[in-house]
Amino acid sequence: MRTIIVFFLIFYSFFLHNTVNSQAQTTNTVTLNGSVVNPAGRPVPSLTISLRSDSAIIQRTVTSQTGSFQFNSVQAGTYIITAAGIGFKTMQTSKISVVSAMKLPPLIVHPEAAQLREVAISRKPPALKMQDGKLIFDVQQSPVASGSSAFDILLRAPGVTADQDDNLQLKGSSAVTVLVDGKMTYLSGSQLANRLKGMGASQISKIEMISTPSAEFDAAGNAGIINIVLKKNTAKGYALDLTGGAGSGRYFQHRESTAGNIRTDRFNVFGNLGYEYRHTLAKRTGEQENPGGAIINRRLNDVIKSKYYTYRGGIELNVGGNQEVGFLYTGYTDDWSRDASGPTIVTGTSNSEVRNRYVQLEPYYNDGFNLNYKLQLDTNGRFITANADYISYRNHSDGYLGNTWTDAAGYEMLPYQQLNFHQPSLIGIRSVKTDMELPYHQLKVKAGLKYSSVTIDNDFRYDSLQASGFVPAPTLSDHFVYTERIAAAYLSAGKRWKNTHVDLGLRIERTYSDGNSISGAVRTLRNYTDLFPSLSLGHELSGSFRLDLAVSRRINRPTYFKLNPVRYFSDKFAYSQGNPDLLPERAWIYTLTGTINKDIIVTLTVNRTGNFIAQTVQVGPVPDVLVTSSANFSHQDRYDLLLVKPFRILSSWKVNSTVGLSHTSYPVPGARRIAQAAVDLLVNNSIDLPSGIAMELTGHYASPTLNGMYRYRAYGSVDAGFRKSFMKKKVDARVAFSDIFHQMNYSAMTVRSLVLNRYYNKPDSRRVNLTLTMHVGGKLNRGRMQEIEEQDRL
Incomplete structure (x- = not known):
């Protein structure tokens, strides 16, 4: 910690010196006003207007409903203004000399070629593209997304899979960090899955996948980062969205939500309520084959019901022109039950x-509070942001596992057995952070500080049915407290020339953890400091070919669930158990990307991970009982080649194809190295049909892969969807058919293990969903989503 403080005292001294100098130069500033119109002279709202000096963006704003825009506190100098937006060609002015306040002549923007026909459909962005080192999967234009959850959408993204317990994996690894609007969720495993299943696709704009994140991101996540970007808009006025949807697979489901906001020059008030019945x-x-010769076959029908309520509200205030203050509350309640x-x-x-x-009732409650602040220091792009967060998770899981054991003739071998369990779990997260962006001469400098504290109290108690009734089972119970x-701290600097850019970054993290199994009298303390350098190089070799190289060091701390040594029983012959001795993974990630004609993308990623964490299976101390846990393997090597x-x-039929090739290898304890080559195929068809109907047809195939x-x-799936807007785009109707041929499954078999274990899980994935959305007022602004990183590991 002292190292971090000293590092930033030196940096802040440098920063304050230069800020004082820069502020002394900004006392004389002016205001620029302008407007944007189309060739017919009509105003064009919602276009992004940028004020540039050389290649640097000084300010950025969005045109109002009347097409007007304004830049405040502009220093005297020479500038260029650009206007850009979907469906319009980017417009750029010649150099403008600014000496005093001025009103610019109207800027004229021309529609793209696809807009010139009177009844033409707007030119759509590609479903998948590479931008600034991110692979971006467009969701908001997808008819297939109708009625789906964020979890369903992620499984259609290239390289994203899930195991039998709904643990998300990216490129074959569960060491993936999930963000929402750049902020992590602090959840993992089934809790993260349930959170994403409660987030409707109608809220999502796009999904970004980052293989080699820069220093400004938390270092967690060896497989990379998945960032879910929610829909938002900066247009002034009021807006209200009413959405209702229903679907059917094996059972009927429905979802209702409302979201609205009121935005002016000074404030934005927003909120939403949602309910989903799943x-x-x-x-x-x-099938389990034990060394002693016993063969155990399982068949289970797992019925899950969930009443999922979401609520969110906040306000963003513009204070004094160069300061913004915001408050945000987010919460959800999941009335979840299981009967298997x-x-x-x-x-x-x-x-x-x-x-x-197996019966389980698990109500789950979440409350999150965020206070955020932004100070714009000058018109050269210097600003400081600050965030303070408090998040609380509470669940009170109760249930039982009962069984009757009979012989081949159907006679009871043992009396009826039942284990009752009670699992109250309390989680508190506190986090404060500050970030700065400080252009200095030709350098773009970023820096930040963060401190987070997580406390988890999980008191898992089992009671066993005996002749006298239920009595405590202390050898199975455990009280686990984790802190x-x-x-x-991080510092990064970047410089851009005409065809080349270089970005360097360094992040330092000091970690203290205390895992205390009170019942088991096992306590694990860790205290360590890591450096995480990052490098990004890019060069445009010609007008049609660009090459980018990125290098990053990452860490994957064990999730809290994987550290908890309590036993979670599946049945009489199997349970999973955490491992408090797990060590963090550390990895070096190298990515080389070539972009041809701005749409053909070829990416090679090399990932070398030490202390690789993966699932293990073995026969436990009780004969014929299968124990699943996690362990550190010495290392893992993975190579990925992605082609987009x-x-x-036809002119109305566009195809976006993605081919992913990978090779994974690592040594298995007690055996030689194992390896697997794999292929992941994703084909997306976008078809414009008559009468303004948009159709989408998507196919996904993933070959066998390794994990632990x-x-x-x-497995594979085929999805289809249709979309049509009515009443001047005030009503949006979508129908989606998911997993049409019912090919989705989660199945696996152990390799190089003393226990042969196979499983085959068939989810309720073949469904039809209908969603209707009515827009009232202007374009919706849901506010900035504020989430923090520690949520991703609960």
């Missing part, structure tokens, strides 16, 4: 059957 069935089967039943059949050493029932504190190629079959002791089987 009812799904997953069919889970498995099915037989476990034992053969080999004996012939018997265990009839199981983690991280102090971080759009093309047109498991080799996952291939």
Whole structure:
């Protein structure tokens, strides 16, 4: 911590000296006013207007409903103004000399060629593109997204998969960091999955995948970052969206939401309410062959119901022209329940059957508070931001696992057995951070500080049914308390020339963690400091070819769930258990990207991870009982080659194809190195039909991949959707057909293990969804989403 403080005292001294000098130069400033019109002289709203000096952006704003814009506090000098927006060609003025306040003549923007026909459909951005080192997956234009959740959408993105427990994986690794509007969720595993399943696709603008993040991002996430960007707009006025949707697979589901805002020059007040009822069935089967000869087959029908309520509200205030203050509250309640039943059949050493029932009620509550501030220091792009967050998660899980064990003739071998469990869990997260962007001469300098504290209290108690009733089972119960504190600082600098850019960054993080298994009398303390350098180089070799290289060092701290040594039973013969001795992963990631004609993308990524964390399986201390846990493997090497190629079959039929090739290898304890080559194919068809109907047809195939002791089987899906707008685009109707041929599955088999374990899980993924959205007023502004990083590891 002292190292971080000294580092920033030196930097702040330099910063304050230069800020004072710059402010002394900005006492004489002026105002620029202007407007944007089309060739017919009509105003064009919602265009992005940039004020530039050389190649640097000094200020940026958006045209109002009347097409007007304004730049305040502009220093005297020479500038260029650009206007850009979807459906219009980018317009750039000649150099403008600014001496005093002035009103510019109207700027004229021309529509793209696809806009020239009177009834033409707006030119759509590509479904997948590479921009600033990010692979961007466009969601808001997709008819297929109708009625889907954020979790469903992620599984359609290239390289994103999930295991049998809904743990998200990127490029074969669960060491992925999930952000929402650049802020992490502090959730992982099933809790993250449930959060994403409650987030409707109608809220999402796009998904960004970053393989080699820069120093300004938290260092967590060896596989990279997934950033979910929510819809937003800066247009003035009021807006209200009313959305209702219904769908059916095995069971009926529905979703309703309303979102609105009022925005003026001085403030933006926004809020939304949502409710979703989910009812799904997953069919889970498995086969376990133990060294002693016992063969255990499982069949389980897992019925899950969820009543998911979301609520969010906030205000953003413009204070004094160069300062912004915001407050945001977010919350959700998930009334979640599970009722799973099915037989476990034992053969080999004996012939018997265990009839199981697993019932769980788990209401989940979340409240998050954010206070944010931004100070614009001058018109040269210097600003400071600050965020303070407090987040609370609470769940009170209650349920039971009951079973009856019978022999081959159907007679009871043992009396009815039942384990009741009670699992109150309290999580508190506190975080403060400040970031600065400080252009200095020809350098773009960024710096920041962050401190976070996480406390988790999980008291898992089992009660066993005995002849006298239910009695505590202390050998199965555990009270686990985890505390983690991280102090971080970063500094980065970038310079751009005509065809080349260089960005260098360094992040330092000091981590203290205390995992205390009170019942098990096991306590693990860790205290360490890491440096995370990053480098990005880019050069445009010609007008049609660009080459980018990025290098980044990352860390993946074990999730809190993986550290908790309590046992989570699946049935009488299987349970999962955390490992408090897990060490953090550390990785070097190298990415080389070539872009041809701005649409053909070829990316090579090399990932070398030390102390690789993955699932292990073994027979536990009780014979024939399968124990799933996590362990550190010595290292993992992974190579990924991604090709993105759009093309047109007809003028109204555009295809975006993505091919991902990968090779993963690592040594397995007690065996030699194992390896797997894999392919991931994604084909997206966008078709403009008559009467203004947009159609989308998407196919996805993923070949077998490796993860820890498991080799996952291939799977695929085909989705289709249609979209049509009515009443001058005030009503939007979408219908989507998900997994039409019902090919989605999560299945795997152990490799190089003493225990042969197979599982095959079939989710309720074949569904039809209809969604209607009515827009009232202007364009909706949902406010800036504020989330923090520690949420991603709960």
